[in-house]
Amino acid sequence: MTAPRGVLAIVGATATGKSALAVETALRLGGEVISADAFTAYRGIDAGTAKPTLEERRGVPHHLIDLKEPTEPFSAGEFARLAREAAREILSRGRLPILCGGTGFYVRAFFEGLFVGPPRDERLREALRLVEARRGAPWLVRALTLLDPESGARISLRDGARAIRYLEIAVSTGRRPSELFRERPGERWDGPSVKLLLTLPRPVLYGRIERRFRDSIMAPLAGEVRRLLEAGVPVSAPGMAAIGYRETAALLEGLLSPPDWADTVIRQTRRYAKRQETWFRSEPDFFSIRADAPDLLEEVVSAARPLFS
Numbered sequence: 561m562t563a564p565r566g567v568l569a570i571v572g573a574t575a576t577g578k579s580a581l582a583v584e585t586a587l588r589l590g591g592e593v594i595s596a597d598a599f600t601a602y603r604g605i606d607a608g609t610a611k612p613t614l615e616e617r618r619g620v621p622h623h624l625i626d627l628k629e630p631t632e633p634f635s636a637g638e639f640a641r642l643a644r645e646a647a648r649e650i651l652s653r654g655r656l657p658i659l660c661g662g663t664g665f666y667v668r669a670f671f672e673g674l675f676v677g678p679p680r681d682e683r684l685r686e687a688l689r690l691v692e693a694r695r696g697a698p699w700l701v702r703a704l705t706l707l708d709p710e711s712g713a714r715i716s717l718r719d720g721a722r723a724i725r726y727l728e729i730a731v732s733t734g735r736r737p738s739e740l741f742r743e744r745p746g747e748r749w750d751g752p753s754v755k756l757l758l759t760l761p762r763p764v765l766y767g768r769i770e771r772r773f774r775d776s777i778m779a780p781l782a783g784e785v786r787r788l789l790e791a792g793v794p795v796s797a798p799g800m801a802a803i804g805y806r807e808t809a810a811l812l813e814g815l816l817s818p819p820d821w822a823d824t825v826i827r828q829t830r831r832y833a834k835r836q837e838t839w840f841r842s843e844p845d846f847f848s849i850r851a852d853a854p855d856l857l858e859e860v861v862s863a864a865r866p867l868f869s
Contacts (some may be wrong), residue, residue, distance in 0.1 A: 563654040564589075564865045566752030567647050570660045570860070571596065571667055571840055572832040575768040576758040576851040579612045582660035583620050584859050589868075592621040594643050596661025596670065601627040601634050602799035607780040609802055610772065618836050623650075628686070630788060630799025633721055640669035640837055644749060651751075656867065660869050664839035671755075673748040674741065678732040679724070688724045693796070697723060705729075710738035716832065721798050722755055754864055758851040769829050778822060781808050802827050 568580050568591070577842050582593045595601065600611045603626045611625065623646040643666075647657035659670060668674075692700055695825040697720030705712025706721050707730050715722045729737045760768070794802065795809045804825045811821040840846060849859055 562868050564591075564651065564656040564867045566651075566656045566754070567749065567751060568860075568864045568867060569596075569667065569671075569755040569846075570658060570758065571664070571756070571846070572662060572851065573760075573765060573836040573840075574610070574662055574829060575765060575772050575833065576760055578660050578662065578758060579610065579616070579856070581758070581851075581856065581860065582658050583612070583616065583618055585864070586620040586656070587618065588857065588861055589656050589864060590654075591656035591658045592623065593617075593658050593796050594623045594646050594650075594657055595625045596639070596643065596659050596663055596666045598634065598639075598663040598666060599799065599802040600625050600629045600661075602632075602802075603628065603641070603797055604630055604791075604793075605799045605802055605805070607777050608804035608808075610777065622868045628799070630793045630795045634664075635722075635725070636665050636669040637674045639666045639823030640674055641747075643670050644747070647749070647751075656864070662836050664836060664843070667840075668843065671749045671753065677729045677737075677740070677830055681728055684728055684731060685724055688727055692720045692724065696720075697801075700724065700727065703727065708736040708738050711736065713739075716835070718801050718803075718833075720796075721801070752867055754867055755843075755846045756860060756863055757846040757848045758850050758852070759837070759848050762834075762837075764852065765833055766830050769833060770826050771828050773829065777804070781805075782811065783824050785809055786812060803832055829841060 570578050572578055585591060586593055592786065597609065599605050599609045601624055624639065624642060643659065650657040656838060659667065661667065688700065698717040700720055700723040701712060701715060701717050704726050711726050725739045733740065781804055785805055795806055800806055807816065807821055807824050810816045811818065816824065847863060849856065853859060
């Protein structure tokens with residue numbers, strides 16, 4: 561087989577089996593995985609994100625995992641820059657970059673570019689952080705949505721850090737961030753690519769989400785969150801915005817009962833999966849594949865062949 565000349569993307573909603581499939585594909589085609597997930601980049605944010613363990617990676621190099629401390633910001637722009645650098649470096653060694661994850665905005669930033677906004681205004685950011693502390697991240701996201709519905713729809717109600725950045729851009733420029741993103745998208749991936757979207761019927765997907773939480777995530781998550789809190793990581797830290805972490809902190813404080821905690825995390829994960837599906841189905845040039853297809857790996861290998869021609 562000739563050396564690859566582009567990027568293979570394997571994306572989809574949570575619990576569609578992206579990580580395992582990316583590893584199998586990498587072993588088959590001589591690839592390396594670039595994680596396109598907003599939270600696997602954080603050290604110590606493991607159980608709730610289903611971050612693949614060293615054993616599950618099976619010797620396949622993984623990039624952009626355990627990159628940041630939970631208290632550090634990590635933006636789509638920084639991700640896209642680092643991911644494109646990693647992809648070019650992987651290609652230079654004659655191996656296949658496999659972009660794998662479910663954070664749609666990060667995937668779009670990698671391929672389509674991202675607006676480079678104005679410099680940070682620390683006084684404005686501090687004022688917005690105070691608002692978040694008093695009223696919560698959902699309040700900021702709703703405020704953003706009033707100013708710019710398109711930008712508000714891009715982020716979850718939990719993502720105070722991104723809401724602050726978007727509001728900062730809006731105040732600094734007097735423009736809607738979504739308009740600026742379209743006008744000045746920034747650097748794009750200019751090489752070949754094959755983009756695959758893993759799909760499942762919603763009842764099947766929701767069943768997988770609940771089973772994975774109860775079988776694999778539920779037991780270790782409480783201990784992980786306790787260790788983070790004891791290490792001084794505040795509940796408001798960017799890494800703790802991952803689904804399940806702030807809810808688990810509430811469980812540990814006695815503010816949620818175990819049944820309510822489990823139901824809340826499962827419900828929020830299902831809602832997130834629905835938003836992921838909606839996002840990726842609106843993106844151009846993605847080829848949909850059933851995640852439970854019996855010959856899934858062969859379909860992926862076949863789809864990736866143009867990258868080697």
